[in-house]
Amino acid sequence: MSVRALTVSLLLAVPLALAAQAPKSPAPESFRANGQITGVAGGAASEMVFKIDKYTADADHDALVKALKDGGNAAFLAALKKAPKVGALTVGQRSIDIRWARTRPEGSDHRRVAFVTDQPAYFAGAGAADAKPTAGYDLAVVEFTIDSVGLGSGTMAPAAKVKPGGPTGVEVDDYSGKRITLTTVTRSLAK
Amino acid sequence: MAILAAALVVASAGAAPQSKKKGGAETFNGKARVQTGTAVADASFTIQIDQYTPEKDLKAMESALQSGGSAAFVAALKKAPVAGHFKTGDKTFAIRWARQRETPKGRVISIVTDAPVYFVGAGIPGAQSKAGFDVAVAQMTIDTAGIGDGSMALAAKVKPGGEGGVEIQDYATEPVKLVSIMRVIS
Numbered sequence: 148m149s150v151r152a153l154t155v156s157l158l159l160a161v162p163l164a165l166a167a168q169a170p171k172s173p174a175p176e177s178f179r180a181n182g183q184i185t186g187v188a189g190g191a192a193s194e195m196v197f198k199i200d201k202y203t204a205d206a207d208h209d210a211l212v213k214a215l216k217d218g219g220n221a222a223f224l225a226a227l228k229k230a231p232k233v234g235a236l237t238v239g240q241r242s243i244d245i246r247w248a249r250t251r252p253e254g255s256d257h258r259r260v261a262f263v264t265d266q267p268a269y270f271a272g273a274g275a276a277d278a279k280p281t282a283g284y285d286l287a288v289v290e291f292t293i294d295s296v297g298l299g300s301g302t303m304a305p306a307a308k309v310k311p312g313g314p315t316g317v318e319v320d321d322y323s324g325k326r327i328t329l330t331t332v333t334r335s336l337a338k
Numbered sequence: 339m340a341i342l343a344a345a346l347v348v349a350s351a352g353a354a355p356q357s358k359k360k361g362g363a364e365t366f367n368g369k370a371r372v373q374t375g376t377a378v379a380d381a382s383f384t385i386q387i388d389q390y391t392p393e394k395d396l397k398a399m400e401s402a403l404q405s406g407g408s409a410a411f412v413a414a415l416k417k418a419p420v421a422g423h424f425k426t427g428d429k430t431f432a433i434r435w436a437r438q439r440e441t442p443k444g445r446v447i448s449i450v451t452d453a454p455v456y457f458v459g460a461g462i463p464g465a466q467s468k469a470g471f472d473v474a475v476a477q478m479t480i481d482t483a484g485i486g487d488g489s490m491a492l493a494a495k496v497k498p499g500g501e502g503g504v505e506i507q508d509y510a511t512e513p514v515k516l517v518s519i520m521r522v523i524s
Contacts (some may be wrong), residue, residue, distance in 0.1 A: 189426075190379065192378055192379070194376040195376075239377065261433040270461040273461040274456045274457040274460040275454075275456060275457075276456070276493075281463075
């Protein structure tokens with residue numbers, strides 16, 4: 148199983164390059180998502196709920212970016228765990244905290260949402276007898292685009308590490324080397 | 339982790355003797371499926387049986403299990419001749435236990451591989467250790483037309499105990515179902 152470096156345009160570089168979030172925060176808000184991942188022999192699908200109580204303030208965001216640039220993944224993870232909880236990702240009976248979440252307008256009627264949890268959600272492929280160690284993949288990274296109606300799609304790195312590097316300054320390494328596709332994301336009507 | 343009834347597979351002790359029909363090699367295709375409240379996963383598989391394990395080899399493995407437990411059973415299994423292969427995706431696993439019993443409606447076929455195929459649930463952070471789950475165990479019910487279904491412990495521990503004298507401890511908490519099994523017509 149190979150580790151694939153995902154460019155940060157996936158996530159963290161979005162607010163890096165475009166520091167300003169949406170002028171009026173839509174939070175609190177929640178989304179239902181269907182995630183799918185396929186392999187050589189078959190595939191898996193799961194339902195998830197993303198609940199975002201508030202989006203990360205610029206000051207907290209800047210602190211995380213600085214930690215990553217100065218100290219790499221370990222410093223980023225430490226800073227992330229100290230950041231206030233801003234939401235939760237729920238899969239089945241399991242819920243993990245979101246501690247970084249940003250959103251920004253995209254085009255005339257779309258919005259991009261990205262968030263990071265302080266624990267991994269799932270190690271895709273770890274059930275193989277010869278699976279590599281899971282150590283070091285300590286968070287999950289989710290990104291999706293949603294339209295003004297509340298429908299969208301995106302991707303998820305369910306167990307990842309971040310590190311400085313790459314053309315945008317940040318890379319996301321996913322444990323499985325293959326992202327989960329969020330085929331449908333639906334914004335819940337009730338906040 | 340689930341304890342499967344010994345009747346699932348290995349417990350030939352006390353069960354009807356293996357079918358005397360020799361038959362040639364045979365192959366089955368199907369899908370393995372596991373489902374929880376919010377997730378579902380499936381994978382295609384092929385079971386190729388070159389020969390069913392002779393009664394004396396089955397008894398040797400059962401004897402090893404009863405006298406030496408799981409470790410002795412795995413050791414005996416690994417020494418047994420290859421009876422076929424279980425294939426999924428780009429991975430192939432040796433079957434060293436293959437047994438069939440005739441039923442009024444067809445056959446019940448059970449197999450044991452000499453290595454675990456997949457640890458269902460191991461991707462969840464904090465999952466239990468994989469240690470000791472050294473084999474995979476499957477049972478299929480095949481009708482006279484060659485169509486059937488079944489169940490499988492993709493990573494299992496075979497232990498003495500239970501009513502039938504054999505227990506299959508499954509690593510997974512949810513059972514894996516084998517569906518849409520079809521005997522390949524050659």
